[in-house]
Amino acid sequence: MFQATMPPRSGDTHTPTTSTTHAPARRARPLYFGPSHPLAQIARRHCRTHHTEPQPTRQVGQVACGACWEHAIRTDERFAVECDLDEEPAVPADHIDEIAVAYAVTGRPVTLTKAEREAAIRLLGDRQVPVKRISRLLRVNLRTVIHTLCTPLNAPDPSAADQTPAPWSTTP
Numbered sequence: 001m002f003q004a005t006m007p008p009r010s011g012d013t014h015t016p017t018t019s020t021t022h023a024p025a026r027r028a029r030p031l032y033f034g035p036s037h038p039l040a041q042i043a044r045r046h047c048r049t050h051h052t053e054p055q056p057t058r059q060v061g062q063v064a065c066g067a068c069w070e071h072a073i074r075t076d077e078r079f080a081v082e083c084d085l086d087e088e089p090a091v092p093a094d095h096i097d098e099i100a101v102a103y104a105v106t107g108r109p110v111t112l113t114k115a116e117r118e119a120a121i122r123l124l125g126d127r128q129v130p131v132k133r134i135s136r137l138l139r140v141n142l143r144t145v146i147h148t149l150c151t152p153l154n155a156p157d158p159s160a161a162d163q164t165p166a167p168w169s170t171t172p
């Protein structure tokens, strides 16, 4: 049997029948879609200015409603594509947010760091997902997918200045 607990409507007097002791709030790591997200300000501003009706009550990460988050992300992505920008968010390139990776591998539009993109490609590669599908899911070109899957995990970055020989090129 499905039992939904309805939130109290505004105007309802909600008096708990049992005495509640205030347990210390569990401090999890910050929400992915929260105030620290690179697009939070854009989503918040959009949410505050683009609703003719009263503000939506369900805000994701106490920033904006889902529709405004989506708008901010899609706009950012479109802008990046139109301007041919690298889709690098304002975090170090080696930062890996596992939640972002988990979202990305399901095809959700999330902005990934270089390391996250590689992790997502490898994860899908491990699952035997065809490269074309990986490319479509992650919105990454096919060459990048193949290159990542063909590159050993700890291979030196070819863009790095030092030309350390790759470990697989040395003779045993």
Ligand SMILES: [Zn+2]
Binding pocket: 046, 047, 048, 051, 056, 064, 065, 066, 067, 068, 069
């Ligand atoms: Zn909104």
